[in-house]
Amino acid sequence: MKKQAILFTLYLLAYLLISGSVSLTDLFFGAIVAFILSIITCNYLVKDETKLSLTRLLRLIKYLLVYIFVIEPRAHLDVIKRIITSEYKPGIVEVPYYVVSDYSKTLIAHSITNTPGTVVVSINDQEKKFYVHWINVKTVEPLKCRAYISQYFEENASKIFD
Amino acid sequence: MSLTNILLIYIYFIIFATGGLAIYGIISKNNLIKKIIALTIFGDVVNSLIIFIGYRLVPKPLPPILPSLNPDKALYKLYVMSSVDPLPQALVITAIVINVAVIAFLVFLVVRIYNSYGSIEYDELIRIDRGGST
Amino acid sequence: MNRNTLSGVIIFVSSLILFVILSYIAVTGGVGKHPSEEINSLGQFFVNNSYNVFNKTFWAGSPEAVTSILWDYRGFDTIFETTVLFISIGGALVLAYKKINWDKLITPLSDKGLTLIVKTSVKIISSIVVLLSLNLALRGYISPGGGFAGGSAYSIAPLLLISGLSIYYITRLGYKLHKMINIRTIGLLGLSIVSLIPLIWFGYILQNQSKPSTVFPGYPVYIGPLYLGGSLIYLNISEFLVVSTEFIIIFLAMFLLLKSTKGEAE
Amino acid sequence: MLIIEEIVLGLGVVFITIGAICDLLASIGLNKFPNFYVRMHAATIGTIGGAVIPLIGVGLIALISDQLGTYKYMVFGVSIITALLIMIASPTGTHILANAAHKAKLAPVQPKVVDKLEEAEEK
Amino acid sequence: MVTMDMYPALEVLLLATGAFTLPLIYKLFGRKASMGYALLYSILALILSTKSFLRIYNSNEVITYPIGGWSPPIGIVYVVDKFSGLLGILVSTIMLLIIIYSFNYIRPNDREYLYYTLLLTVEAGMLGCIYSGDAFHLFVMLEVTSLSAYALVAYMRDRRTALRASFKYAVYGGLATTIYFLSIVFLYGSLGTLTIGDAYLKLSNIMISGDRNLLWGATVFAFLSLIAFMYKAAVFPLHFWLPDAHSEAPSSVSALLSGLVVNIGVYGFARFTYTIFHGLPDKGLYGTILLFMGLAGAFSALIGSLMMLIQKDVKRIIAYSTVMNMGYIVMGYSLGTLAGIIASTYHVVTHSIAKSLAFMSCGSLINKTGSRRVDDLIGAGRVYKKAGIPFAISLLTLAGLPPLGVFISEYLLVGSIIKSRAWLYLAFFIASYISSTIVYLRLLYDICIKPFHGEKKLITGDKEANILLVLIILSILCIITGLLSGLVLNKLIIPSSKDLWYYYNYIKTIKEIFINI
Amino acid sequence: MNTQWILDIYVPIISIVFIIAVTLYIVRVLKGPTIPDMVLSIDCLGYDLAVFIGLLSLYYGTSFLIIGSLMIALWAFIFDVYVSKYFIKKELGE
Structure with missing residues (x-):
């Protein structure tokens, strides 16, 4: 029930954002659409509804803000510098991870890929590691790579989704 | 001759030249998929032509949608004076759907032809039919 | 130069000549003075009247002139355009139909599809796509979009799921051929019923708003505070059902076609 | 003119400018870098810095624009949704493309320092 | 406003609805029910088209029905004069017969319901084309008709030649309909309207305004649309698709x-x-337009008849005979005289009946012997008399034997050609007539008179009552159109042709409901 | 607040930068050398166009273009996924 309610709110919000108005007509149709979609997709999107909580949402928002305004600019500047100076040491390294849920894995992978300089090339779910293409290979030691690349993301991801 | 006129001639010529190439492709390409692609291009050529006809040469043309549900006279007048022609767009939507339908059917046909002939070259198909063997 | 090349050259030259002539005619004003500051008087009529709140004689009750042409002024075209799509699916099923045991195929799920990252993202994105498509269909009479745009946008979602996960996954979600055909029939019947209802009140076929010569009061534009835009919304919803299911049928039938004739002759 | 509107407008303009610069640099990088895998990093700049940030800028400017009338919220909403969509879609796309390229050996990995994935596959 | 005016539009819409719901009926009630359902709708269509024709015939005026209440030029208008009404009756009658014929002819399998769905849509499309008074709506209905036809040609999907024929038909058909759409672009650009009657008025206004450029645009519209119709009518040089498609389709579809x-x-x-x-x-x-079409028709007649001489496949012979007859019809219409129109209209009717009879009866014969080659069919008609005699009648009709239908129409055609002193057309006509008659008579001798050498594969049983009924009806129609030709001409053909020739009536009716915008 | 005059000046100027970037992307598309390179640059092109449409909708002051930007972004994603799917399947020999 909780997951339906949360999904309903999210869908309704998205519907109104796309419509760009809060007229009664849009609210009415938005509510219908959101209701149907939340019923249909609740099992398909949310596995464990006990994990849904406000603190996690706040953490996610905080994480996103930090990510966009601190980590991204730093990475952008780094790669822009490399574009201008043509200075790179590319390679594919192993990065282990310890999170469990699909969403946190995806969040980590997206965070890695979205920061310029690192791209997840492959994921090995059995051995729990990402293969990351890194534009400036400082080390090939997996754990040190993790410290350079995904330590911060993973800490947050496990707090948000696990 | 103003810049607008030159642009006009250029656009018409490009549209029709592409159309001519597409017809050439439909008729003389041997590969069935290429024929279909040429047919798609020809459909798009005609669609862009009619959309172009409906364009309105005003500084900021509007799409044919009144931007408010409770318009006042001024807004309505602005809309009437600067909206592009909606009829070609409606015709094009119909034509696009029809093109999509024809193309979908043709693609199915080609897959089926490939499965039973083992080739999608038209000459090859005729040769296989005449030879009588698979 | 063999025969094929020669005929190719002849066709090329003749089609080019034809189209040079056509473009000459178009440039010298064969298609009217287009583009110009004026648009065709017929087009101007639709612009003026589709949502003319000051004079409702010719109005269609929708500010979106294209949708009002599609479903009101020239609605019959659109109904038969849907029929064309319907026929195309019929032709596709003629070529592809074969019973397949889906339940057998569903089991090996984990090996299919792309990596886990893609699977998760595709799930999220496809739900956004569904929402967007419904928005396009339901607001088709206010903003650009409509049944066809919404339906074709909807079909992106199963397309993504097919590529990201597998076709077995979407069949497990409930996208099955016969189910889709049944839903499509509902949509198509909706089109027919909406166009036939005015006849009960002695209206015209596919009539939307009231006309001076008939007693049919017209489909309601407003119900209370809700703005519905006459018959357009019902037609848009029906068209959405039809188009979305038809695209899914195309995907499934293509899958059947590829699977059924691979190796085994009928 | 309210001060907050000025700030929003300035922010929007700055965002779009950043986006344009990022796009330019990304396109230069895309042409300059030696192989597909290194180019991916330049492309990331083009999508995050060059698409997400300016789309947010567009949304912000739309929010204070008069010309759009009541529909300004629609532009705002759709551009934010598009930005979020690109945030999810672009890394997925890059990842799966890299994955495919590596699996099917479409692009050379040279120059490289190390290729752990190839080593893992050879094992 | 339930008046008889709405019958044409209602008919088309109902046929489409029938097609929409037929898959569901098949799912719920099975095969027999879906067949009955299709039959029901085709009977309904026949009733409605007959009623609307009677209404026009009795009141002697053109009926119009604006869809959705939008008068031209705003909306789509259905305009039915006697010419359209006559063709409507022809279409719905023969479709009904074809559907009855198909019950036994098409083998039961899991895609059979699609066949009936497509038959209903093709009927809706044809009736829509005939009744529509709007050039763009004609495009849509043309596409409905053609796409159903492509799919029906590919119905025998296990024969790969059918697939190839369907592809050829479809890809060039797509080109032709797109060219028609291009002509609509020119129509809308130059004349600013989509209604057929209104286009005439606008075209006349051009003369008053004297705008040569717009006139050129209208000329392009004329030629491009005629090219598209030439493809659909299989007139030389755009007849190349017809022999393949018509011979590879199931015989009912060929008909x-x-x-x-x-x-x-x-x-x-x-x-x-x-x-x-x-x-x-x-x-x-x-x-020039008339000459262009007339020459195309003349060549079409000649080429069709010459190609008939060298074919070995019986269905291909009949298919080429269609090319030839279409040439005759187009020739007649492009004479530009009332006599030519009367002759051609009559030929449309007689040819439709005879050709459907020929394809259906030869389909039955082919089913029995399992081959389409003339050599394998020798004497088949003599053994299987139930199909053989109708086949003989159809061949005699097509050959133009005096008391039968086609003779009268061809006689009228020759008369009108001579009357308008088109000696070239006459030469083409005589040449093609002679060569085609040779083929028909040879075919008649081979199939229906020579003794049968093969072994009897199937015995004609009582199960084929439907087929027999259809063949008998069509044979009777063939004979009636010949023997009672005076009656048919005076009551049906001449009034309809006059409606086409004196177009003022049509234009006047459009003008009455026209809205000045 | 009337911001339209700012946009009237600002959007054409910034468009030049976008067009230069688009040109360079197209150079990469044409140069190749491998198919993933092309796909990558077409991707960037698509996302770039999405932004460009956003700018245009601000410039023309209509809200109806913006849905196009969403669609183009979605299209670029689908393009990626399908190309990759095609190559991976080819590699697996399926």
Whole structure:
């Protein structure tokens, strides 16, 4: 029930954002659409509804803000510098991870890929590691790579989704 | 001759030249998929032509949608004076759907032809039919 | 130069000549003075009247002139355009139909599809796509979009799921051929019923708003505070059902076609 | 003119400018870098810095624009949704493309320092 | 406003609805029910088209029905004069017979319901083409008709030649309909309207305004649309698809395609020439259009008849005979005289009946012997008399034997050609007539008179009552159109042809409901 | 607040930068050398166009173009996924 309610709110919000108005007509149709979609997709999107909580949402928002305004600019500047100076040491390294849920894995992978300089090339779910293409290979030691690349993301991801 | 006129001639010529190439492709390409692609291009050529006809040469043309549900006279007048022609767009939507339908059917046909002939070259198909063997 | 090349050259030259002539005619004003500051008087009529709140004689009750042409002024075209799509699916099923045991195929799920990252993202994105498509269909009479745009946008979602996960996954979600055909029939019947209802009140076929010569009061534009835009919304919803299911049928039938004739002759 | 509107407008303009610069640099990088895998990093700049940030800028400017009338919220909403969509879609796309390229050996990995994935596959 | 005016539009919509719901009926109630359902709708269509024809016939006026209450030029209008009404009756009658014939002819399998769905849509499309008074709606209905026809040609999907024929038909058909759409672009650009009657008025206004450029645009519209109709009517040089498609389809579908679908092209040509292009101010240009089509028709007749001589496949012979007859019809319509129109209209009717009879009866024969080659069919008609005699009648009719239908129409055609002193057409006509008659008579001798050498594979049983019924009805129709030709001509053909020729009636009716915008 | 005059000046100027970037992307598309390179640059092109449409909708002051930007972004994603799917399947020999 909780997951339906949360999904309903999210869908309704998205519907109104796309419509760009809060007229009664849009609210009415938005509510219908959101209701149907939340019923249909609740099992398909949310596995464990006990994990849904406000603190996690706040953490996610905080994480996103930090990510966009601190980590991204730093990475952008780094790669822009490399574009201008043509200075790179590319390679594919192993990065282990310890999170469990699909969403946190995806969040980590997206965070890695979205920061310029690192791209997840492959994921090995059995051995729990990402293969990351890194534009400036400082080390090939997996754990040190993790410290350079995904330590911060993973800490947050496990707090948000696990 | 103003810049607008030159642009006009250029656009018409490009549209029709592409159309001519597409017809050439439909008729003389041997590969069935290429024929279909040429047919798609020809459909798009005609669609862009009619959309172009409906364009309105005003500084900021509007799409044919009144931007408010409770318009006042001024807004309505602005809309009437600067909206592009909606009829070609409606015709094009119909034509696009029809093109999509024809193309979908043709693609199915080609897959089926490939499965039973083992080739999608038209000459090859005729040769296989005449030879009588698979 | 063999025969094929020669005929190719002849066709090329003749089609080019034809189209040079056509473009000459178009440039010298064969298609009217287009583009110009004026648009065709017929087009101007639709612009003026589709949502003319000051004079409702010719109005269609929708500010979106294209949708009002599609479903009101020239609605019959659109109904038969849907029929064309319907026929195309019929032709596709003629070529592809074969019973397949889906339940057998569903089991090996984990090996299919792309990596886990893609699977998760595709799930999220496809739900956004569904929402967007419904928005396009339901607001088709206010903003650009409509049944066809919404339906074709909807079909992106199963397309993504097919590529990201597998076709077995979407069949497990409930996208099955016969189910889709049944839903499509509902949509198509909706089109027919909406166009036939005015006849009960002695209206015209596919009539939307009231006309001076008939007693049919017209489909309601407003119900209370809700703005519905006459018959357009019902037609848009029906068209959405039809188009979305038809695209899914195309995907499934293509899958059947590829699977059924691979190796085994009928 | 309210001060907050000025700030929003300035922010929007700055965002779009950043986006344009990022796009330019990304396109230069895309042409300059030696192989597909290194180019991916330049492309990331083009999508995050060059698409997400300016789309947010567009949304912000739309929010204070008069010309759009009541529909300004629609532009705002759709551009934010598009930005979020690109945030999810672009890394997925890059990842799966890299994955495919590596699996099917479409692009050379040279120059490289190390290729752990190839080593893992050879094992 | 439930008046008889709405019957044409209602008929088309109901046929489409029938097609929409047929898959569901098949799912719920099975095969027999879906067949009955299709039959029901085709009977309904026949009743409605007959009623609307009677209404026009009795009141002697053109009926119009604006869809959705939008008068031209705003919306789509259905305009039915006697010419359209006659063709409507022809289409719905022969479709009904084809559906009855199909019950036993099409083997039961899991895609059978699609066959009936497609038959209903093809009927809706043809009736829509015939009744529509709007050039763009004609495009949509043309596409409905053609796409169903492509799919029906590919129905025998296990024969790969059918797939190839369908592809050829479909890809060039797509090109032709897109060219028609291009012509609509020119129509809308130059004349600013989509209604057929209104186009005539606008075209006449061009003469008053004297705008040569717009006139050129209208000329392009004329020629491009005629090219599209030439493809649909399989007139030389655009006849190349027809022999493949018509011979590879199941025989019932061949009857449909040869008997009816090609007539849509002819109808479009006749309607556009005599309703819109009459408004062309330049009489020389109008003459050029007629000459262009007439020559195409003459060559089509000659080529068709010559190709008939060298075919070995019986269905291909009949298919080429369609090319030839379409040539005759187009020739008649492009004479530009009332006599030519009467002859051609009569030929449309007689040819449709005879050609459907020929394809259906030869389909039965082919089913029995399992081969389409003339050599394998020798004597088959003599053994299987139930199909053989109708086949003989159809061949005699097509050959133009005096008391039968085609003789009268060809006689009228020759008369009108001579009357308008078109000696070239006459030469083409005689040459093609002679060579085609040779083929028909040889075929008649081979199949229906020579003794049978093969072994009897199937015994004609009582199960084929439907087929027999259809063949008998069509044979009787063949004989009636010949023997009672005076009656048929006076009551049906001449009034309809006059409606086409004196187009003022049509234009006047459009003018009455016209809205000035 | 009337911001339109700012946009009237600002959007054309910034468009030049976008067009230069688009040109360079197209150079990469044409140069190749491998198919993933092309796909990558077409991707960037698509996302770039999405932004460009956003700018245009601000410039023309209509809200109806913006849905196009969403669609183009979605299209670029689908393009990626399908190309990759095609190559991976080819590699697996399926």
